[in-house]
Amino acid sequence: MYTILIGDDDAERQIADLSDDEIDALLEVYDVLRLTPDNGRKLGSGNMLVWDxxxxxVIYFVLEPQGEVVILRVNRFPELT
Known part of the structure; x- marks a missing residue:
């Protein structure tokens, strides 16, 4: 099982600004990332991934040897009108 870490101050601010429903969605993502972080969509080459x-x-990278997932950004999708 992987440990989830917040990678920088921008990600912390983005998370702090989420609504209760968005926090619930983020926690669902965390549950999956703890078990299968490599299932995200690759961003280029390397270990940076994105999960919609x-x-x-959620943009993150995986540190396999440490068993860690580091959250870099949590973006809201634009509202569809």
């Missing part, structure tokens, strides 16, 4: 879920996009 409900109204959020």
């Amino acid at each position: 879920h409900r109204t959020l996009q």
Whole structure:
């Protein structure tokens, strides 16, 4: 099982600004990332990935040897009108 870490201050601010529903969606993403972080969509080459879920996009990288997933950004999808 992987440990979830917040990678920088921008990600912390983005998470702090989420609504309760968005936090619920983020926690669902965390549950999956703890078990299968490599299932995200690759961003270029290397270990940076993105996971789109409900109204959020989570950008992260995986540190395999340490068993860690580091969250870099949590973006909201633009509202569709």
